[in-house]
Amino acid sequence: MNFTTRAFKEKRVLPGFGITMGLTLLYITFLVLIPVSMVFINSSQIGCEKFWEIVSNERVVASLKISFSTSLLAATVNTIFGLILAWVLERYTFPGKKIMDGFIDLPFALPTAVAGIALTTLYAQNGYIGKLFAPYGIKISYTPLGITLALIFISFPFVVRTVQPVLQNMEIEVEEAATSLGATRRQIFFKVILPELLPALITGFALAFARALGEYGSVVFISGNMPLRTEITPLLIRTKLEQYDYAGGTAIAAIMLILSFAMLFFINLFQWWAGNKHSTVRGE
Missing domain, CATH: 1.20.5 (Single alpha-helices involved in coiled-coils or other helix-helix interfaces)
Incomplete structure (x- = not known):
């Protein structure tokens, strides 16, 4: 030695x-x-035939479609606006910046049931925001749109908090060098900034998606819990357990875990590919 x-x-x-x-x-x-x-x-323990009978039920399939589609949409929206918010907080100085930065973590601290009640009251047809859309026939509460808004609310901090450290460590001199070489703002963003942020964005997307997929408290109030229309999978699992149908509840939970793991696996695989491609371009 x-x-x-x-x-x-x-x-x-x-x-x-x-x-x-x-x-x-x-x-x-x-x-x-x-x-x-x-x-x-x-x-x-229930056997393959019984397992497939449970998970292929029309009500179960509908709840899986609602849960996965609204979670994906919420994660996508949060990825876009989370990037913008993180950029504003890291690249600009303005009054109230620290307060705005603190507000981002409020969904973590706020009980989900309280968030669900507040959002339902706000977006109901007689709520402060819901009544503005009611005359046009747009209903928010008790629809997939309301579910998506609730999921956006509870999962948006993930993207901001994963992108912020990367922006803090990015050297502005690299952007200035690209500008001096004649690169446009669009080229600087897509060729210089975005490749650096892409792994963090994918991580934030995965975290937001996973958080939204398993959410129950804030969604159960605003969804209306209507089978085949606005019933989410976590609620259906709880309903099965309350009915002492433990086999049905665990079967639905198992298929949800399998689908979630498969999606997160492909997301992480894409993140690994993007990270390796970026390292190759930089010559590392």
Whole structure:
């Protein structure tokens, strides 16, 4: 062992790879793998035929479509406006900037049930905003549109908080160099800024999507819970459990976990591809 290796090991704050990896696997196993595996164990006891009969039910399929479509739409909207908001907070100075930055985390602190009641009151046909759209025949509460708005509200901090650190570390000199070389604003954004932000944007999108997909408290009030129309999958699972239909509830939860994992896997795969492509372009 040479002096450099010995000095490097002496400077380590945490113990070696074996101990930290063991603690990591133990932590993940007890907090994630065991609880998730119980869903599949319980659902497997009903048999494949019964499982397929439950998950292919018209009401279950409709709830999955509503949950996934509204969650994807909410995550997409938050990705666009989250980027804009993060850009404003990091690149400009204006009165009340710190207050605005603090407001972003309010959905994390606000109980979801309180958020759901507030949004329902606001967007109902006699609410402050809902009554403005009612004369045009536009209904917000108790529709997929209302569900999407609730999901946007509870998941929008994720994109902002993942993009902000990247913007903080970006060197403005690179943009100035591109400007001096004759690049337009559009070219600077798509060729210089966006490639740097893309991994963070994908991460924020994935977090917002996952958060919206599992949301219950804020949606249950504004959705109206109408089967085949505005019933979300988490609510259907709870309904099954309240009816002591544990097999049906775990089967729906299992198919939702499978679909969620598949989508998040492809999102992470795209993030890995984008990160490698960006590193190749930079010559790293």
